[in-house]
Amino acid sequence: MIVCPNCNHPNPDGAVQCEACYTPLPATTNCPSCGATVQADAAFCGQCGYNLHSAGVPHVHTAVAATVTPDIPVEVPPLDPPDPLLELLQPDALGISSSTNSHPSGSSLPATEVAVPPEPAPSVAAQPVVSGKSIPTPPPLEPAPASEAELPPPAAPAPAPTATASKTQLQQITARLIHVQTDLLIELPQNLSVIHIGKPNDRIPPDIDVSGFPNSEIVSRIHADIRVEGDAHYVEDVGSSNGTYINNLPLLPGNRHRLRPGDRISLGKGDLMTFLFQLA
Known part of the structure; x- marks a missing residue:
């Protein structure tokens, strides 16, 4: 394969x-x-x-x-004989002492005089004529202004806080219930993590008292609770006689439902005591 x-x-x-x-x-x-x-x-x-x-x-x-370099004979050009005049100009080129001017064999030879051209006189540069009058001292040079390209861009001023931004920061999301039968608005307390719904009693006083609403006789004294956890709101039945319904579905005791805007909360059967959950 x-x-x-x-x-x-x-x-x-x-x-x-x-x-x-x-x-x-x-x-x-x-x-x-x-x-x-x-x-x-x-x-x-x-x-x-x-x-x-x-x-x-x-x-x-x-x-x-393999690279093989062929043996090519290198031709060396013949050397030119030295110039006899250069040998005479070299110091003691012929081995003649300047003090005796004698030949090594004892015979004296006449000294060869070499004409040396006279050195030219050093030229003196003409000095400028300086007046006796005092010369005013020039003012100190001011530094040249930097070009626009070198200057750093001006810092942008910080935007002033507008009234709309301040109002947005101060606004908080508040939850509320709207009674469907009377169109009455009930704001949920913001300082409570557990909000009790029911009618006056000696054991757990209600935070939302529904005793003044029509058909309140179907609501138990301790009926339901709304729990606040962060930005979430949960509703649970705490053992009411006629039950709690969310969007026409029964909420079993011990269970809880996370509320969303528009959810329908009915206390008791028959949709006689109904509230709409909203966020504002």
């Missing part, structure tokens, strides 16, 4: 190109140890890990061409 290196399609042994994408397949051979099909240029068998190089499979090395 030959796996295509392009699309990983398995091809039968001996296939030259892939059956799926027509890509030329690498040449394969068999492992001398386990007989598995391996690529001709593989170093080890993928099935048993046999070293294919030790089995006599030649390993191709890339020939590196």
Whole structure:
């Protein structure tokens, strides 16, 4: 089985190109140890890990061409003979002492006089004529004003707090109940985490007294509670006689329902004492 290196399609042994994408397949051979099909240029068998190089499979090395520099004779140009005048100008080039002017063999030689041109007189630069009058001291230079590109941009003034922003910060979300039968609005106390709904009693006085509403006889003295947890409001029945209904569905004692704007709370059966929950 030959796996295509392009699309990983398995091809039968001996296939030259892939059956799926027509890509030329690498040449394969068999492992001398386990007989598995391996690529001709593989170093080890993928099935048993046999070293294919030790089995006599030649390993191709890339020939590196050696660079040979041909022996080319280098021609050295002949040196020019030194100028005899330069030898005479060199100090004691002929080995003649300046004090004796004698030849090493004892014969005296006449001293050779070399004409040295006279050195030119140093030129003196003309000094400017300075007047005896006092020169006024120039005023100190003032620093050049920075260009507009170098100046930092002026800081934008902080916006003054508007009345609308102050009013928004002071506003808080308040919850309220609307009595459907009388259209009366009841604000829920914001300082209480548990709001009791019912009628006056000696055990748990109600925070929302419904004794003055029509059909209040179906409401128990301790009927329901509204619990405030953060921004969420929950309503639960606390053992009323006629039950509590949320959107016309009964709320079992011990369970609670998270209130959302528009929820319908009915105290008792028959939808006679109904409130709508709203957020303002």
